[in-house]
Amino acid sequence: MENVAKKMNLQFAHWMQDWPLEVGVASDIEKYIRHYETCRDDDEKFVLMEAIIQATEDQPNEIAFLKYWEQIRPMLIEDFSIHEYTVFYWLCTNSADETARWKISKKLRMFGN
Secondary structure, eight states, X not given: OHHHHHHHXXXXXXXXXXXXXXXXXXXXXXXXXXXXXXXXXXXXXXXXXXXXXXXXXXXXXXXXXXXXXXXXXXXXXXXXXXXXXXXXXHHTTTOOOGGGSOHHHHHHGGGOO
């Protein structure tokens, strides 16, 4: 997290429990995706994807949401072994209530329930 924060000029403090979710800002998603595409470190990819998914979830409208989903979908497929935990977290399988899930949960169902 610290390496990604330094490289991308993002806020970081050790007390930030959910760091990628806290810094994953919808307006910066292009920056996160560009960095991910050049990244070779699996740990950095892991935290970046958490921020990317948060930023996708927080897009201001359905068109932007779908645009970024189409960009990150192949990344998740290619690097699924890195992102398996993240995908299942966002699937929100512990809730039977569909309204308690995130928008992206429906898209991530392609990875299984």
